[in-house]
Amino acid sequence: MGTYSGGLWSWITTVDHKRIGILYFVSSLFFFLVGGIEAMLIRLQLATPENTLLTAQAYNQLFTMHGITMLLFVVMPMSAAFFNFVVPLQIGARDVAFPRLNAFSYWLFIFGALFLNASFFFGGAPDVGWFAYANLTSSQYSPGHGVDFYILGLALAGAGSIVAALNFIVTIINLRAPGMTFMRLPLFTWMTFVVSFLIILAFPPFTISTVFLLFDRMFGTLFFEPSGGGDPRLWQHLFWIFGHPEVYILILPAFGIVSDVIPTFSKKPLFGYPVVVYSGVLIAFLGFGVWAHHMFSVGLGRIANSAFSGLTMLIAIPTGVKIFNWIATMWGGALRFKSAMLFSIGLVAMFVIGGVSGVMHSSAPADLQQTDTYFVVAHFHYVLFGGSILGLFAGVYYWFPKVTGRFLNEPLGAVHFWLMFIGMNLTFFPMHYAGLHGQPRRTFTSPAGLGFEWFNVVSTIGAVITFVAVFVFLVNFIRSLRTAPTAEANPWEASTLEWSIASPPPVHNFDRTPEVRSRDPLWHDGIVLPAAEEVFHMPNPSYWPLVTAAGLLVLMTGALVGLPLVLIGGAVAVVGIYGWSFEPIH
Amino acid sequence: MERTSTGVANEKVLMWTFIGSECMLFGSLIATFLAYRDRSLVGPFEEELLNIPFITVTTFVLLMSSLMMVLALSAVQRGDRRGSGLFLLLTAVLGLIFLGGQVFEFSHFAHEGLGLGRNLFSGTFYLTTGFHGAHVAIGVIWLLTLWTLALRGRLGPEKSVKVEVAGLYWHFVDVVWIVLFTVIYLMSGAAAV
Amino acid sequence: MTDGRPRLPGRRRQLAFAALALAALFVACGGDFPQSSLRPQSDVAREIDSLFRGIFWWAMGVLVVVEGALLFTVFRYRERPGAARPKAVHGNTVLEIGWTIAPAVILIFIGVPTMLTLWRIDGPPPSSDVRVEVVGHQWWWEFRYPDLGITTANELHLPVGKTADVRLRSGDVLHSFWFPRVSGKRDLVPGRENSLWFTPDSVGVYPGQCAEFCGTSHALMGMRLFVDSPEDFEAWAARQASPQEAEGDPAPAEDPMVTAGREIFFGAGGCISCHAIRGTVAAGVIGPDLTHVGSRSTIAAGLLENTPENLAKWIMDPQEVKPGNLMLDMGLNDEQAGQVAAYLLSLE
């Protein structure tokens, strides 16, 4: 087949969306283990009151890096892995619109992630929480380099996300096969499209706020400096204008996956397709108007608080619509409980729990008791673990045969699912109680006598079970990669275009570009293949994206080390861009 | 051009989406500028510094560069090699003049005691206009690159989409300036000197 | 569930898990939760609590309906061998409208009480019987009573039944003021003043905690609220308002330990560069006011009981007790620390 053959160099210079997807996947899996081990350390520290396993400083670094890692280096890149691998196949394209730009996005992401994690070895990771509220991040209160690593690392990774999102928007707008109208796009592609818009619109405010912070720290500007008239709340606004849409960036890909998986294993088309699409768009749209629900305790006044309360509640409506349509899809179907389906049903069940606790937060007065407690920690793990992570695992089991031509072991998959399901509930359910009974988050220790002991013990036990679950998955994953490839083109009898071609797909995906006649083309004879052979050129491999990204990495390092390195990095990046621009594509 | 679903070139769709993203970037800067307006604790204050007549001239220069850009594109589309080179160069040069004006303005302000970390105005002003200036500078480099292509005869009508995309960018940067000009200068209450 | 505290339902799927969840539930109900937001002891906290309970039951309703429908579907429609391919249903407009409107209606029942409560509690205080100024510091609390001339730290006293009008400022970074039993949180934002009010309605001691991450020892930035009877409060306030006698003044029948400790405190110990004792030359402003430190039940922001041993331990190695805190190790030995501790405890 030759899809993935070739040495290291071929992976470094690849511009093939499928290989880039695999790179994203492997990287995000690696960071899942990193973020998970950080979580394990957090849980071990909290297992008993007044534990001294970790120092305060170490703990604060760990929860900060755990949050950042899970959100930006696990869920986002794993979603990007599927965007890359699946979307071009689902729309009948041979690659994304800008293959080299796509490679560039990956390199930016991985350099950013590695750069930020390198802080552990160079004077300490950031220890200010994932939303890094000013003015704790000022050079006065955070004199080390941790916050600089945060700013610069996320600048790289964030740029990578924006570039990738631009690419997917163009791809989905412009590279659809004939007949693949927008209202025939598979739901996963639709959600990719929506998420890409969220990314390009939400990241710039964050970029700007980190630039302000960088200038405050390095050049003495006063953006977040109260003594100079600056207002720390500016950071909070800019951050959450990014941060809230970000949570929908994290969940909508999983929603997309589930919307493809459930019909397949129910043998029924998605119920209410247009409504599911529009509700996704509406969630994204509303997502930009609710950011200050993270700031109810800041004292914005009751007018602002009531407006943000009300808008936040509205999001329950389109989200509920999705849930109901998934259940309606299964209703009357013939459900096959393959691992992918188990994880999808798990998502529906768990996300609702996280969703309703979200609605409890959305009531500003009620949230005054909940904010910054473990009740919030429970909420967001139910939506993130119970939503995003379960959804992404559904995607892993679903598309694994397409990507590799092999199957993940189903019984092991079920073990993985049930362990994870039990583990996450044991971990995060008691946090509801702990929070309402007054356990604040981000505390490296909690005093005995406040009644939190049992909740924390159970949480820690749950985390250990989750650890075993992930381990089972790893075993399954590695074992499966060593089995013989047996997957045919459409092992699940799914309906979308990616299942019309061989598993794994050939380098050029489609021998002939199909013409699409219906929303579920493989179920309704909805594909017409043109009679004539097509002439097409696949793009050449290129190392320029890597060179350019490496230049930017050096530049960021220079910002910590000294001007010469900044200049060198800048020069390398410029050379990279010119090499890239003048390189023949085919 | 490759076949696309919409018939619009990929590069153009890319630039339009990119511009959408840039709107949020400049939107955040402008929002910050407005939030911090008149909240500096120490001088020099904006009313004392901003020189509207001078900036009106450089604004006009930037507007003219957009006109040159339009002419450049039409020259490229016509296959007019001389015109292409000439107008691309003119666009870039006008952009450079604008940048020169900005350098002059910055150094003048610095001379008046408005260091970067002086007060809230200095930070918001330098970063907002600086971000814009960086965009102009990138545009100038881009235009000069296209100009060298034109000189070597490698910018025929079949490549016009390259110029079109650069033009979109350039016009956008120009429009942003109009907004900044309004928000920072015209709304500052500075007396016309 | 005798006290009607809401309980979150366990899941039915796994018996074992359900059992565990139940166990957790008993723990949740049986235990003693001095810092719980579900045991309100003030007007504001009660308002929030009843609002929350309302929302909670609506949410439970949604949860039961959705999870029930899901479980039913999953069990009812599993694939059966030999069955025909299910009918391809593409949607149903009436259903879509129905399940758009139903949540919207529920949200009205959540949203309206939310707004009403918000309007009642998030505004100017109905009266301001006791004015308190709170200043957050890394990692301790400064409490001032501008009308009573009191400055103290980490332990807030309020008379029962009187509305406290609390003004919040920060001396460094963001903090958040939170006594779950009497009110929700309000942040202390550098460069501005926030406010908060509540009327405690039961005498007692309630723990509180900084609820905004504020650096290394954020976890150890606790505080205590003493809701006193009016008489107790009067007595406490009168004592706190009085200065200590000036340095060198003859003290009746004084313990030599105390005298030695005072010597060190004002001299070699260097304590007065950071701490104030009203009525003496000690006027430092970096650390807590120690005028009546002997009358506090805890030290170092609720971390340690206020005993001679703990005080000595704290004075000898504050960093060991509270990582990163801003009090320096002044290099006192065991004996000196004991003496200083005795002196401090004498400051009732």
Ligand code: HEA
């Ligand atoms: C995947 C990510 C994700 C998702 C999807 C959500 C979804 C929602 N979130 Fe959550 N949230 C986070 C991730 C996410 N959140 C994170 C990470 C934080 C903490 C950040 C930090 O501080 O570190 C947070 C914090 C957070 C807060 C701030 C809490 C605080 O710190 O004080 C609030 C407040 O309103 C909130 C609300 C909501 C709401 C209303 C939804 C809604 O979208 C949920 C809608 C869904 C449902 C309601 C369920 C299905 C609906 C039905 C079945 C219909 C019927 C239902 C009703 C009528 C109720 N979230």
Ligand code: HEA
């Ligand atoms: C997608 C997002 C995501 C995910 C999946 C998780 C997963 C987990 N999270 Fe968390 N979490 C966040 C996002 C996420 N988290 C965020 C955003 C915060 C807020 C941070 C902040 O306040 O700034 C947070 C905070 C947070 C806290 C609060 C810390 C505090 O406030 O003080 C806790 C405490 O228990 C916690 C626990 C866990 C646990 C136990 C898991 C587990 O479920 C993890 C399970 C995974 C594993 C256990 C990995 C297993 C690894 C192996 C099997 C490796 C073996 C292989 C080799 C050795 C090669 N997380």
Ligand code: CUA
């Ligand atoms: Cu003060 Cu946290």
Ligand SMILES: [Cu+2]
């Ligand atoms: Cu949010």
